[in-house]
Amino acid sequence: MYGLIGKITAVAGKSDELASILVEGTKNMPGCVSYTIAKCTEESDLLWITEVWLDKSNHEASLQLPAVQAAIGKGRPLIAGMERVATTNPVE
Amino acid sequence: MYGLIGKITAVAGKSDELASILVEGTKNMPGCVSYTIAKCTEESDLLWITEVWLDKSNHEASLQLPAVQAAIGKGRPLIAGMERVATTNPVE
Numbered sequence: 421m422y423g424l425i426g427k428i429t430a431v432a433g434k435s436d437e438l439a440s441i442l443v444e445g446t447k448n449m450p451g452c453v454s455y456t457i458a459k460c461t462e463e464s465d466l467l468w469i470t471e472v473w474l475d476k477s478n479h480e481a482s483l484q485l486p487a488v489q490a491a492i493g494k495g496r497p498l499i500a501g502m503e504r505v506a507t508t509n510p511v512e
Numbered sequence: 513m514y515g516l517i518g519k520i521t522a523v524a525g526k527s528d529e530l531a532s533i534l535v536e537g538t539k540n541m542p543g544c545v546s547y548t549i550a551k552c553t554e555e556s557d558l559l560w561i562t563e564v565w566l567d568k569s570n571h572e573a574s575l576q577l578p579a580v581q582a583a584i585g586k587g588r589p590l591i592a593g594m595e596r597v598a599t600t601n602p603v604e
Contacts, residue, residue, distance in 0.1 A: 423550045425517070425560055439603045454546060456562055458515045458600035468517055468600055470548055470562035508550035508560055511531045 421453065422476040423508035428467045429501040435465050438498040442467070445491020451478025453510070465500070472510045513545065514568040515600035520559045521593040527557050530590040534559070537583020543570025545602070557592070564602045 430438045439457050446455045453472040460466035473479045482488055522530045531549050538547045545564040552558035565571045574580055 423548075423560075425550070425562070443603055454548060456515075456546060456548065456564060456602060458517070458562075458564070458598075458602040461599040461601055466598075468515075468562075468598055470517070470550075470560075472548060472550070506550075506558075506560055507553040509553055510548060510550040511535055 421510045422473045422479060423510040424471040424479070424504060425506045425508060426469045427503045427505055428469060428499060430465045430467065431498050431500050432465055434498040435459055435467055438495055439467055441491050441495045445487050447487070449482045449485060449488065451475065452482065513602045514565045514571060515602040516563040516571070516596060517598045517600060518561045519595045519597055520561060520591060522557045522559065523590050523592050524557055526590040527551055527559055530587055531559055533583050533587045537579050541574045541577060541580065543567065544574065
């Protein structure tokens, strides 16, 4: 398996809207085992994303999916910053 | 919902063993929506834990479950350090 943990900082006050766009855009992605979107309690503009994929190629392919492309387009103006915190090997 | 993101550093060379203990000990926890255990690719002794619970009380109650208590007992000697990275509000 292949995993990613990342942080996305939303434009101030926009994290709920951004989270909704991400939830909508990341349903039904082939090879996606789980995609956890969580608002940080301590910093309201910060989202934590924990991804689990069957393998790395599934993640790469997902970026071309129409729903994901649409979410990227809608979400981009609401994003102030992104950081990949870790690449992982999720354990079953 | 209630979420946690944490890092556990295993004693050198013990992360696979520790991950197995955690996987075994965290099955069937009431109110646990997901519990993702992932080895860090860049640092082989580091595990990332992403937890999603229906609410905070479910997480607190889980610490008293016999299987969790057993895992804590077995895992403790293999743990060099733990850090809670974030408390979160997971989005459905």
